[in-house]
Amino acid sequence: MKAKVHVMLKSGVLDPQGEAIRHALGSLGFDGVNGVRQGKVIELDLADGTDEATINQMCDKLLANTVIESYRVEVL
Amino acid sequence: MKAAVIVFPGSNCDRDMAVALKAAGADVTMIWHKDSDLPKVDLVAVPGGFSFGDYLRCGAIAAQSPICKALISHVERGGYALGVCNGFQVLTETGLLPGALMRNAGLKFVCKTSPLTVKTSQSAFTEGYNAGDSVHFPIAHHDGNYTADATTLATLQDTDRVAFTYGDNPNGSVADIAGVLSENRRVLGMMPHPERAVDHGHGGTDGQALFRGLIGQFAQA
Numbered sequence: 001m002k003a004k005v006h007v008m009l010k011s012g013v014l015d016p017q018g019e020a021i022r023h024a025l026g027s028l029g030f031d032g033v034n035g036v037r038q039g040k041v042i043e044l045d046l047a048d049g050t051d052e053a054t055i056n057q058m059c060d061k062l063l064a065n066t067v068i069e070s071y072r073v074e075v076l
Numbered sequence: 077m078k079a080a081v082i083v084f085p086g087s088n089c090d091r092d093m094a095v096a097l098k099a100a101g102a103d104v105t106m107i108w109h110k111d112s113d114l115p116k117v118d119l120v121a122v123p124g125g126f127s128f129g130d131y132l133r134c135g136a137i138a139a140q141s142p143i144c145k146a147l148i149s150h151v152e153r154g155g156y157a158l159g160v161c162n163g164f165q166v167l168t169e170t171g172l173l174p175g176a177l178m179r180n181a182g183l184k185f186v187c188k189t190s191p192l193t194v195k196t197s198q199s200a201f202t203e204g205y206n207a208g209d210s211v212h213f214p215i216a217h218h219d220g221n222y223t224a225d226a227t228t229l230a231t232l233q234d235t236d237r238v239a240f241t242y243g244d245n246p247n248g249s250v251a252d253i254a255g256v257l258s259e260n261r262r263v264l265g266m267m268p269h270p271e272r273a274v275d276h277g278h279g280g281t282d283g284q285a286l287f288r289g290l291i292g293q294f295a296q297a
Contacts, residue, residue, distance in 0.1 A: 009178075013223065016181050016248065062140060065133055065169065067176040068223060 001048050002076040003055055007064045008039035039069075077102045077294035079119040082147070082163075084109045084138045089124035089161065089271065096271035097121065100287035101295070112142040117155070118294055120147050124161030124216075124269060134177065134219045135165030144170055156200060156290070157263045161217055164255070164265035173256055173265045174232065175224035180217070181248025187216040189280070190268055191243035192254055196236045199257050201264045204289025211282035213268035215246060220267040222249035222256075232256055239264055 009015045015037050022036040042063055044055070055073050064071040079102040083090045094104045097119075105115055109127075114120060128137035138144065144166070151157050151172055159167035167173045180186060189212050194205040205211070224232065229250060232238055240255035247267070255266025270283030 013178070014181070014248075016179050016183055016221070020183055062132070062136065065136065065176055067168070067174075067225075068178060 001046050003044045004074040005042040005063050006072045007069050010070050013068050077291045078117040080105045080107045080114055080117045081121045082107050082143050084127035086127045087123050087125035092271045093121050093123040096274045096287050100291045102291050109141040109143045114146045114150055119156040120150055122159040122163030122166050127162055135169040138166045139169035159265040160269055161267055164267055167265040172263055174228045177219050178221040178223050179219050180221050185218040186246045190215045192240045195238045195241055199261045200290050200293040201286055202239055204285030212280050213270055214272045215268045217267055220247040222253045240266055
């Protein structure tokens with residue numbers, strides 16, 4: 001089985017990289033980009049039957065720093 | 077005083093840290109990250125560098141290494157720990173210090189000498205200074221933007237746990253924070269490099285007081 005983990009900075013945490021991307025889109029002539037947030041996607045290839053609680057533990061312990069990041073698990 | 081300096085793959089300030097500690101009189105042992113036991117030491121130093129290539133997040137992989145479990149036990153037993161630069165990132169990733177270090181607000185790697193203010197002399201690390209002293213330490217990092225939620229920040233400030241602040245906030249850190257202490261004041265994490273300011277050849281010796289103060293504390297004990 002496979003799972004995708006989406007890790008994003010929590011709302012309220014300023015994302016300097018997202019801001020830089022927003023400025024670059026503006027300079028390319030794309031108007032109306034009001035905000036950009038950059039995150040990461042981690043794909044996991046897991047033993048069949050791995051439960052979501054275990055994946056959440058992986059996120060809490062390593063994949064996300066929950067001080068600044070939130071995550072969402074998508075089991076494929 | 078006995079000190080251990082942890083070496084991760086990608087550490088590059090481990091030798092500098094050892095030299096600074098030895099110059100101040102410490103007996104220093106280097107410890108490889110795969111070791112799961114620490115020798116009996118008073119201080120564990122987590123040096124700067126780019127442990128594990130900064131993969132995932134700076135310090136995140138290092139924080140899961142066998143030696144970090146021993147480091148956590150050492151701190152839980154009341155042992156002292158000093159994390160500089162990547163070492164500070166490792167200490168926040170292990171949860172031994174609050175907050176997190178994000179990408180610099182200006183997005184660029186900053187490498188220069190930064191003016192700092194010593195905010196408290198109430199710790200073994202900063203007792204060689206007076207609160208309000210101005211010191212200059214080199215900084216060299218890409219992810220030194222200290223952040224903590226409002227509650228944590230208020231706690232740090234109310235309990236005098238901000239050790240150093242920047243005079244020129246080079247990275248966007250909240251409240252200009254350059255270094256913080258743990259609740260028991262025995263763990264210090266800071267982005268600037270005191271170990272790179274201990275010899276006249278470094279261009280400044282403002283860091284000597286940190287190491288001498290720390291080691292002096294143990295000499296008296």
